[in-house]
Amino acid sequence: MTNEDTGAVMAALRNAPGFEAVEEQDCSIERLGGMTNKVYLVATGGQSVIVRIPGDGTEAYIDRKVELHNAKAAWRAGVSAEVLWGDPKSGVMISRAIDDIETMSPDLFKTRSGSPARAGKALAKLHNSGETFEFRFELFAMIEDYLKVLADKDATLPDGYHDIVAAAEPVKQALEAAPAALAPCHCDPLCENFLDDGTVMWIVDWEYSGMNDPLWDVGDVSVEAGFDESQDDVMLRAYFGQEPTAAQRGRVVVYKAMCDLLWTLWGLIQYADDNPAEDFWAYSVGRFERCKALMNAPSFAGHLEAVRNG
DSSP: OOHHHHHHHHHHHTTSTTOTTOOGGGOEEEEOOOSSSEEEEEEETTEEEEEEEOOTTGGGTOOHHHHHHHHHHHHHTTSSOOEEEEOTTTOOEEEEOOSSOEEOOHHHHHHSTTHHHHHHHHHHHHHTSOOOOSSBOOHHHHHHHHHHHHHHTTOOOOTTHHHHHHHTHHHHHHHHHSOOOOEEEOSOOOGGGEEEOSSOEEEOOOTTOEEEOHHHHHHHHHHHHTOOHHHHHHHHHHHHSSOOOHHHHHHHHHHHHHHHHHHHHHHHHHHHTTOTTSOHHHHHHHHHHHHHHHHTSTTHHHHHHHHHHO
16 A cells, blocks of 8 residues: 555545545555456444545546446345445445455355355346346447457457457347347456355446346356356356256357457457556457357357257
């Protein structure tokens, strides 16, 4: 924690109702994780809050007004933290901390009993909440937008990326032939965006959220957590409350490939922006190779046909 960090946290916190007069000496400030933003846990006066300060350059691809609206809707849906204050221009946000939770990771999803089922239930609660998010998450339009951002940055793409985008055209056609009812979706369900208290799973970080095919979220969390087939089965049964149909399962598999395709580009933007959070070139290439492997698997065509047939 630098003096600059502490000053930014305190300046942000004083915008929240009830914290206008808080003093630095009365606060305990802890820096938490975050791939693109600075996130802090602040304890003061018997309360704990999260102060989120956006990373440089994120304004190029995140609409903070939309994020703030959706974060509040997710709280009303009962799946996320209460937003105490947010600036729709800068993206600075103060939310109430959720007590006694573990921030999830791929390893914790493997070792915490029942966690895939709790994730499935949390997503179902969000998707069936009746809330309406701003922004329409449109996969192939976002791919084009990210490519334009990268072109402006004169960034390098992994070898063969455009070939895989072209090979995804039948996926686009199948999804368009059997459109899903849109629902409020997280759209970026990294493991670290799930908070588990052992009974209930909570979801945070609504930067990429919007109305979307809900099975995008289900497929994406499976990829992020590295679920095997048995974990997928547990999550899907918890999500649907019964065995999924071939079309539902196929949709999840298709979105596993498509989320890697999209987040490859996102990672390349981070790489072009010199984001120091991790090795984003390795991140992007790894995701791209996983996408290719899934799309080239013998079973992929059958899943795509099941989607097409509904």
